[in-house]
Amino acid sequence: SSSTFYERYHSLEDIYYWINRTTQDNPGTVKAILLGSSYEKRPIYALKISLNNRPNKKAMWIDCGIHAREWISPAFCLWFVQYSLSFYRINHDITQILDNMDVYVLPVFNPDGYRYTWTNNRMWRKNRSYSKDSWCIGVDLNRNFDANWCTEGASSDPCTEIYCGAFPESEPESQAVANFLRSHKDTIQLYLTIHSYSQMLLFPYSYTYDQAENHNDLLEMAQEAAQQIRRHYRNTYKYGAGAQTIYLAPGGSDDWAYNLGIKYSFTFELQDQGRYGFLLPPSHISKACNEALLAVKIIALKVIEKT
Ligand SMILES: NCCCCC[C@@H](C[SeH])C(=O)O
Ligand SMILES: [Zn+2]
Numbered sequence: 001s002s003s004t005f006y007e008r009y010h011s012l013e014d015i016y017y018w019i020n021r022t023t024q025d026n027p028g029t030v031k032a033i034l035l036g037s038s039y040e041k042r043p044i045y046a047l048k049i050s051l052n053n054r055p056n057k058k059a060m061w062i063d064c065g066i067h068a069r070e071w072i073s074p075a076f077c078l079w080f081v082q083y084s085l086s087f088y089r090i091n092h093d094i095t096q097i098l099d100n101m102d103v104y105v106l107p108v109f110n111p112d113g114y115r116y117t118w119t120n121n122r123m124w125r126k127n128r129s130y131s132k133d134s135w136c137i138g139v140d141l142n143r144n145f146d147a148n149w150c151t152e153g154a155s156s157d158p159c160t161e162i163y164c165g166a167f168p169e170s171e172p173e174s175q176a177v178a179n180f181l182r183s184h185k186d187t188i189q190l191y192l193t194i195h196s197y198s199q200m201l202l203f204p205y206s207y208t209y210d211q212a213e214n215h216n217d218l219l220e221m222a223q224e225a226a227q228q229i230r231r232h233y234r235n236t237y238k239y240g241a242g243a244q245t246i247y248l249a250p251g252g253s254d255d256w257a258y259n260l261g262i263k264y265s266f267t268f269e270l271q272d273q274g275r276y277g278f279l280l281p282p283s284h285i286s287k288a289c290n291e292a293l294l295a296v297k298i299i300a301l302k303v304i305e306k307t
C-alpha cells in the first residue's frame with residue numbers, strides 16, 4: 001500500500017520510476033521538468049506541482065538529496081509530493097499553500113552520489129566528478145555555489161568532504177539548479193533545501209556572521225516553526241542564521257538563492273541528533289517527515305501572508 005512506500009528508502013531507479021508514475025497519474029497537476037544531467041549523465045528531474053491554473057501564480061522550491069548520504073532528505077521530497085496530492089482540499093494549510101503557490105520539488109539533486117551510497121559507500125556526501133589534478137573524487141555541491149565561494153568553511157582540496165570545486169558552478173548539478181532558479185527568480189518566493197542530520201532550521205547567512213537584511217523576519221519564521229514542532233511532536237529543532245547556529249559554510253545554495261533575490265531561503269537539517277545520524281532507520285521516516293512538513297507549512301503560509 002502507498003503508506004509503506006513512503007515509509008521506506010528508495011533506490012535511484014525506484015525514484016525515477018516514482019517520478020514517471022506520479023507524473024502519469026496526475027496529468028495537468030504534476031509536470032516533470034528536466035533541469036539538466038549529472039556528471040555521469042543521469043537526468044536531474046524536478047516536479048512542478050500546480051493545483052490550479054490561476055494566472056501569474058508565485059512559486060516555492062524544495063530540493064532534496066544534494067548530499068548523497070542524507071537519505072531522509074529525498075524521502076521527505078517524496079513524502080511532501082504525496083501529501084500535497086492526497087490532502088489538497090482536505091487539509092486547510094496545504095490547500096491554502098497550493099492555491100497560492102506552485103511548488104517545484106527536486107527529489108534527487110545529486111543522483112550520482114545518491115546511487116553511489118546504495119552501491120559502494122553509504123557515507124558518501126559529494127557528487128562523483130573527477131578533478132584534473134587529484135585522484136580524489138567529488139565536489140561538495142553545497143560549497144559550489146557563487147556565494148563567497150571557497151572562503152572559510154570550504155576547502156580547495158579535492159580530498160576533503162567540503163571541496164568547493166574548481167570554480168563556482170563548476171559542477172553540472174549545481175549549474176542545472178542555478179540556471180533554473182535564475183530563470184525563475186521572479187516567481188519563486190521561497191527556497192528550501194533539505195539536509196540531515198542535527199534538527200535545525202537555518203537561514204542566511206552561512207558564509208558570514210553578518211545578518212541578512214530581513215534577519216528578523218527569517219528568525220521569527222524559523223522560531224515559530226521550531227516552536228510548533230516542539231508543541232506537536234515534542235521534538236527540539238535549533239534555529240538561526242547558519243554561520244552562528246551550525247558553522248561557517250560558504251558557497252551554499254541557500255545563501256546564493258538569497259542573494260539572487262529569493263528573500264525567504266532556508267536550510268532544514270532533519271532528524272536525528274546523532275543517535276543514528278545519516279543512517280536514520282525507516283521506522284523514523286514518518287515522524288521526521290511530519291516534523292519537516294509542519295515546518296514547511298508554517299514557513300510557506302508566512303511567506304504568503306507577507307507577500
Ligand atoms: N548553506 C549552508 C547551510 C548550513 C550548513 C548546512 C550543512 C548541511 Se549537511 C552543510 O552543507 O554542511
Ligand atoms: Zn547536507
Ligand SMILES: [Zn+2]
Pocket residue numbers: 195196197198269
Ligand atoms: Zn547536515
